[in-house]
Amino acid sequence: MGDVVQAIVVLVVAAFVMGLGSRPVGRRQIEHFGARFGVVVSGEDGSFVAARLHRSRVLRSSAVALGIVVGGLPAYMNLIDPGRAGDFAVEPLGYAWLFGAVLAAVAAEILVVQRPVRGGEAALVERRPEHYVSSRWVRTAAVPAGAALLLFGVAVVSTDAELLGPSTGATGALVTLWAVTAGLRRIAERPRLEVAGRLEGLDDALRAHGAHHVVGAAVMLGAMSLLLTAAPVLNEAAPALNLVTGLLAYAALGIWYALARNVPWRARAPEGSTT
Amino acid sequence: MITATVDESSPVPPFEQLRSQLAGAIRSGALAPSTRLPTVRQLAGDLGIAPNTVARAYKALEGENLVRARGRRGTVVTDVAALPTGRRQALVADAVRRYLAEVERLGVTTEEAIEMARAAAR
Numbered sequence: 001m002g003d004v005v006q007a008i009v010v011l012v013v014a015a016f017v018m019g020l021g022s023r024p025v026g027r028r029q030i031e032h033f034g035a036r037f038g039v040v041v042s043g044e045d046g047s048f049v050a051a052r053l054h055r056s057r058v059l060r061s062s063a064v065a066l067g068i069v070v071g072g073l074p075a076y077m078n079l080i081d082p083g084r085a086g087d088f089a090v091e092p093l094g095y096a097w098l099f100g101a102v103l104a105a106v107a108a109e110i111l112v113v114q115r116p117v118r119g120g121e122a123a124l125v126e127r128r129p130e131h132y133v134s135s136r137w138v139r140t141a142a143v144p145a146g147a148a149l150l151l152f153g154v155a156v157v158s159t160d161a162e163l164l165g166p167s168t169g170a171t172g173a174l175v176t177l178w179a180v181t182a183g184l185r186r187i188a189e190r191p192r193l194e195v196a197g198r199l200e201g202l203d204d205a206l207r208a209h210g211a212h213h214v215v216g217a218a219v220m221l222g223a224m225s226l227l228l229t230a231a232p233v234l235n236e237a238a239p240a241l242n243l244v245t246g247l248l249a250y251a252a253l254g255i256w257y258a259l260a261r262n263v264p265w266r267a268r269a270p271e272g273s274t275t
Numbered sequence: 276m277i278t279a280t281v282d283e284s285s286p287v288p289p290f291e292q293l294r295s296q297l298a299g300a301i302r303s304g305a306l307a308p309s310t311r312l313p314t315v316r317q318l319a320g321d322l323g324i325a326p327n328t329v330a331r332a333y334k335a336l337e338g339e340n341l342v343r344a345r346g347r348r349g350t351v352v353t354d355v356a357a358l359p360t361g362r363r364q365a366l367v368a369d370a371v372r373r374y375l376a377e378v379e380r381l382g383v384t385t386e387e388a389i390e391m392a393r394a395a396a397r
Contacts, residue, residue, distance in 0.1 A: 122321030124277045124300065126311045126349060191320035 010072035014065040021061020025050040037205035038266045045202055052206055056108035060213065063104030067097030095168055098224060102175055102217040106183035109210040112190060122192070129184035132204070133211035137259060138180050141218035144226035145176035151229045169228030176222040183214045208265045216259030223252035277305050281322045289324050293332040301341045301352050308354035312342060340366050 030049055034041040041049050129138065152170040187210050193203040227245045234241045279296045281289045300306040312318075315333065319326040333350050336342040343353050355363060378388040 120282065120322060121278055121280045122313070122318055124279055124297070124306060124313060124318075126313045127317060189314055189317040189320060191323070 007073055010068060013072070014068040017061050017068060018065040021057050021065075025054045025057070029053070033205065033209065036262070036264050037208050038264075039201040039205045041202065042198075045199070049202060049206070052112070053209070056105075056112075056210065056213070059108040059111070060101060060104045063100035063107070064097050065100075067095075067100030070100075071096040095172065095224065095228075098217075098221050099172065099175060102179050102214070102221045105210075105213045105217045106179050106186070109183065109187045109190070109214065112210075127188040127207075129180075129188050129211060132187060132208040133184070133215050133259075133265065137212075137215045137219065137255075137263075138184070140255065141176055141180050141215055141222040143222075145173035145180075145218075145222040148173035148222070148225040148229040149177075151226070151233065155229070155232070169225045169230075172221050172225030172228065176218045176225060179214050179218040179221075183218075184211055187211050187214070212259045212263060212265065216256040219259065220252045220256040223248060279318070279322070281324055289322075290328045290331045290335075293318075293322075293324075293329065294335045297332065297336055298339065298341055301336075306352050308352050308356065310352045312350045312352065314349055340369075 027046070030041050030046050030053075033039075033049060033053065129135075148169050152167070152173070187207050190207075193199040227249055230245065234245060277300055279293055279300075281292050283289070285292060297306070297312070306312075312333070313321070315326050315329045319329045322329070333342060333344065337344055337350075340353055340355075342350050344350050355366065358366070374392070375385055375388060378391075379385070383391070
């Protein structure tokens with residue numbers, strides 16, 4: 001009976017996440033979007049922006065909800081590890097919600113079908129990911145992911161089997177690196193709405209919005225990947241350090257939230273750049 | 276902002292339209308040396324043409340030594356001044372040969388062509 005109740009709790013949490021993501025994008029959110037990225041969203045463009053924001057948010061929340069179900073349900077119903085029934089983070093499925101967040105953030109940008117308003121004209125300026133999100137944040141995601149891969153590599157070649165944790169951390173690191181390279185490149189390269197004109201600023205703002213979501217989720221996954229990979233090493237060296245790393249996970253959660261929702265960014269059309 | 280356009284109704288193939296516009300912008304200095312050009316995917320998406328068309332135009336410009344492909348780091352406008360002397364001389368020699376071939380086709384002798392070049396430079 002207890003298992004059923006726990007399963008219902010997981011489903012309720014997943015439904016709640018989906019419900020949050022499915023709410024319509026209101027005027028206040030559009031105003032927040034405009035203020036955050038320094039663009040004026042007129043009434044005419046408001047519905048276009050709202051539709052785009054809503055679509056990407058539904059995708060992200062659906063993936064997180066699916067991850068919660070995939071990760072939570074089997075664990076709570078004692079299908080995986082009866083000894084850790086209450087442990088949400090039974091690897092590797094316990095982290096499915098986090099993988100879902102990153103993959104959906106990228107998918108939301110990849111699945112944008114954007115055709116230029118005025119076809120046949122293009123600015124001869126290269127758009128790069130750093131035009132839409134700070135390279136500092138990209139490094140914040142990529143460095144822990146790289147360190148996780150390094151640690152995993154060391155553990156693989158070492159003879160001490162206890163140092164080798166589950167490969168979830170290494171997989172997460174690879175997904176993180178993919179998101180901040182291929183995912184961000186896709187955002188920069190997708191067709192422009194307009195070369196110059198009303199939609200130009202909005203186009204940049206939507207790219208910046210997507211880039212911040214991708215990098216925010218990647219920061220979280222990169223940090224978790226490093227913590228997962230480092231856990232066996234830390235346990236052996238200094239168990240007290242696990243508390244510090246646990247706190248780091250919360251910091252990464254905070255960065256994710258801030259990057260996805262609040263960090264301002266003045267998105268503007270890139271000028272011609274030289275090497 | 277420097278832009279490129281492709282007119283699908285034009286009898287000139289899109290690849291050639293793009294190549295000639297880029298070559299013109301580079302030769303006129305509108306696109307400065309070392310300027311990074313848009314990636315193939317970006318330009319193809321913005322223009323609504325196939326990536327292969329853009330890649331072909333870039334390849335042709337590379338053949339004319341107007342741009343330099345740097346693998347995954349993109350394509351940049353060639354900075355002739357930064358090239359080694361030997362390489363620069365080879366490019367000049369190549370340009371002279373093309374010039375002489377063209378004037379010969381127009382029925383002008385090499386001596387006359389050199390004199391005309393001198394006159395034009397004055």
